[in-house]
Amino acid sequence: MIDVAVVGAGRIGKIHAANLVRQSGTHLKYVSDINLQAAQELATLHGAQVAEIDRILADPSIGAVLIASSTDTHADLIMRAAAAGKAIFCEKPVDLTLQRAQACAEAVKAAGVTCMIGFQRRFDPTFAAVKRRLAAGEIGDPEMLIVTSRDPGAPPVPYIKSSGGIFKDMLIHDFDIFRWILDDEAVSISATGSCLTDPVIAAADDIDSAAVTIRTRRGRLCQINTSRRAAYGYDQRFEVLGSNGMLQAGNHRPTEVTASTAGNVSYDLPEQFFLERYRAAYAIEVAHFFDAVVNRIAVLTSIEDGVKALELAEAATLSWRQNRTVELAK
Known part of the structure; x- marks a missing residue:
């Protein structure tokens, strides 16, 4: 039996807590959140205790920590949990700065603990089916990836101000999909954007619409189009063009x-929100995490994947702000 602590009792913390209590061989022992009422409500729901981080990390019975708190807490919690010898599941992004994310990766490596980053899209059954069929050679060599990623509406402005911007908050998932699907790395990235849906987003020094073009080491191309407003629902699609055909992953509907x-x-x-769209993916990724912990296997979304996605997000942000193509190390 693995005793587990969930840090963060917001909407994603609730999803992860509900999924982990369904796993055989796991026990939710603690819930922690700066909002004590939210922590108590979630703990009561699942028969857990409310505890602060110091108590959680000092408890030798705790085998894993699920981090679903605000982004600005991720890096510190990862490093503290790693030093305490706990297995770690952390929501994206690792941090808002590449340097600190790299420091987290080094801390995890030094501690020798399992650390998984919450890029749940890799666990979506439809997306995973495309990956399997692509790997099986169904459409030959992949040449181009086109990703459409649109939210029904923007999050509150206070969230936008602290999120690190659209590339680190929203497109970071698409950057991870790009690396996973094409099994390749970027050598250049060009990003442009506008504020088209709400001027208060521009006042928060961010954009709500973006277009990104990536060129890979093998000369492959990826195009990502993103908007924080899709009146018809949560729009998540991509297609891979290969030498012998095309694979498409479409939207999910109720x-x-x-x-x-x-x-x-x-x-x-389409489904109206990401919590509905990726309901199955969230359950599968938590099951995968505990399988990796118990059986000592590599996780599908490692902290190194988190660092790589953040590197692309930083490069895209720089490209947008300076209106130029950013070259990356080959």
């Missing part, structure tokens, strides 16, 4: 019912 009448053919709009 039901797959199609209505055909004399007037039109209609079906459900």
